[in-house]
Amino acid sequence: MMRTRPLKVALLGCGVVGSEVARIMTTHADDLAARIGAPVELAGVAVRRPDRVREGIDPSLITTDATALVKRGDIDVVIEVIGGIEPARALITTAFEHGASVVSANKALLAEDGATLYAAAEKHGRDLYFEAAVAGAIPLIRPLRESLAGDKVNRVVGIVNGTTNFILDKMDNSGAGYSEALDEATALGYAEADPTADVEGFDAAAKAAILAGIAFHTRVRLDDVYREGLTEVTSADMASARRMGCTVKLLAICERAADGRSVTARVHPAMIPLSHPLASVREAYNAVFVEAEAAGQLMFYGPGAGGAPTASAVLGDLVAVCRNKLADATGPGESAYTQLPVSPMGDVVTRYHISLDVADKPGVLAQVATVFAEHGVSIDTVRQQGRPDGGGEASLVVVTHRALDAALSGTVEALRRLDTVRGVASIMRVEGE
Ligand SMILES: NC(=O)C1=CN([C@@H]2O[C@H](COP(=O)(O)OP(=O)(O)OC[C@H]3O[C@@H](n4cnc5c(N)ncnc54)[C@H](O)[C@@H]3O)[C@@H](O)[C@H]2O)C=CC1
Ligand SMILES: N[C@@H](CC=O)C(=O)O
Ligand code: NA
Numbered sequence: 001m002m003r004t005r006p007l008k009v010a011l012l013g014c015g016v017v018g019s020e021v022a023r024i025m026t027t028h029a030d031d032l033a034a035r036i037g038a039p040v041e042l043a044g045v046a047v048r049r050p051d052r053v054r055e056g057i058d059p060s061l062i063t064t065d066a067t068a069l070v071k072r073g074d075i076d077v078v079i080e081v082i083g084g085i086e087p088a089r090a091l092i093t094t095a096f097e098h099g100a101s102v103v104s105a106n107k108a109l110l111a112e113d114g115a116t117l118y119a120a121a122e123k124h125g126r127d128l129y130f131e132a133a134v135a136g137a138i139p140l141i142r143p144l145r146e147s148l149a150g151d152k153v154n155r156v157v158g159i160v161n162g163t164t165n166f167i168l169d170k171m172d173n174s175g176a177g178y179s180e181a182l183d184e185a186t187a188l189g190y191a192e193a194d195p196t197a198d199v200e201g202f203d204a205a206a207k208a209a210i211l212a213g214i215a216f217h218t219r220v221r222l223d224d225v226y227r228e229g230l231t232e233v234t235s236a237d238m239a240s241a242r243r244m245g246c247t248v249k250l251l252a253i254c255e256r257a258a259d260g261r262s263v264t265a266r267v268h269p270a271m272i273p274l275s276h277p278l279a280s281v282r283e284a285y286n287a288v289f290v291e292a293e294a295a296g297q298l299m300f301y302g303p304g305a306g307g308a309p310t311a312s313a314v315l316g317d318l319v320a321v322c323r324n325k326l327a328d329a330t331g332p333g334e335s336a337y338t339q340l341p342v343s344p345m346g347d348v349v350t351r352y353h354i355s356l357d358v359a360d361k362p363g364v365l366a367q368v369a370t371v372f373a374e375h376g377v378s379i380d381t382v383r384q385q386g387r388p389d390g391g392g393e394a395s396l397v398v399v400t401h402r403a404l405d406a407a408l409s410g411t412v413e414a415l416r417r418l419d420t421v422r423g424v425a426s427i428m429r430v431e432g433e
Helices: 016-027 029-036 066-070 088-097 107-123 141-147 162-173 178-187 202-216 235-243 307-326 364-374 405-417
Strands: 007-012 040-046 077-080 101-104 153-159 246-256 263-273 285-292 296-303 349-359 379-386 393-400 421-430
Touching: 007 016, 007 066, 007 088, 007 307, 016 029, 016 040, 016 307, 029 040, 029 307, 040 066, 066 088, 077 088, 077 307, 088 101, 088 107, 101 107, 101 307, 107 202, 141 202, 153 202, 162 178, 162 235, 162 246, 162 285, 202 246, 202 263, 235 246, 235 349, 235 421, 349 364, 349 405, 364 379, 364 393, 364 405, 393 421, 405 421
Parallel strands: 007 040, 007 077, 077 101, 263 421
Antiparallel strands: 153 246, 153 285, 246 263, 285 296, 349 393, 349 421, 379 393
């Protein structure tokens, strides 16, 4: 039976995501009420710029005092789509203290200090839901926290940042320049308020921390995640990838160690074969593979960024927490019981593509091969190419078999010390083979 008294929702932030949340709450009000079993009412919208015209939002709901809004006491659910660490963290914990459940899209905060948020939710018997925080519209958090709760996840790998995928796709397929592609991603509402978070890999690393924590039932923070962005990826790297039958993607990879005693989480550009399903993920789409012991391999794919797709995930969470509230129940909280440590990047085993500028003279190839062998890194292929401009130099592209990241770093350091190696033009990991 439908409850007539509405559940009250406070919206914090009315930017790209918040404005879409407000729009869908209004246009789908009847369906949401039917699915929840009670009407949901937008009871206040906290913004920073109150003078801005916000179509479809009653101006009397607008406030610049987010703290007063979450302290009102009559709010059932707070939706936090401001982003950043503070004041978002203080607003969320205050919301719990005043009896509200929280839906958030804030991966930066969850990866920085999820433990504080989970603890506050548990202390006050409220829900913390954040489907929108990882891979936008794609249902991924709920499948990991609920559907796969009876299985053992060993690996999560995928593309989790829409902006960087959009940039790489444009550079690779339409020849667009880096800045032009980033500007377009920003205009489309994919990029973070500070797009450095996207291009330097912080956003994907935050998502990797959240995914690894949930998948392996341990606590993983942003600082635990090895991170490289795509600012160092050159058009020469992309061309080299093409020659190998590969493309370049920014991947997030979370793995349980073979002995099960630790985990790793990393974000970096990688070459993947064009035949790999992740290679065909275009524009701002995301795709994530989850490998679980009993389920096998699952693939999640869809829009990973943008106002409406992200709002879809927020509203799904809103329905869930409202249903919980009416049932006087709460959904899953933090599950970190395994307390598995996060191993450093040096422990990761993968393949590498290394591009060297070397002296074009006899014996150089043998010298380089010896350095690889001395560090226990086995070479798969080598391609040497004289420079068209001559000058006694050549490019040497080495692709390795699987090797320890620490051994590869040692190899590169030793190569840099060789007189015949003029420079290390690029090092990129090769995944998905
Ligand atoms: N845009 C996207 O595709 C996605 C965004 N997210 C996350 O959603 C959150 C919001 O992102 P966007 O809407 O894209 O950002 P945005 O920058 O468009 O919107 C944030 C809004 O919050 C307002 N704001 C900042 N401080 C405030 C305060 N103290 N009180 C009231 N309002 C305040 C800003 O003026 C701005 O309008 C972030 O955590 C972001 O990481 C998550 C998934 C996808
Ligand atoms: N900036 C993010 C937005 C969604 O999380 C991205 O580009 O993926
Ligand atoms: Na999601």
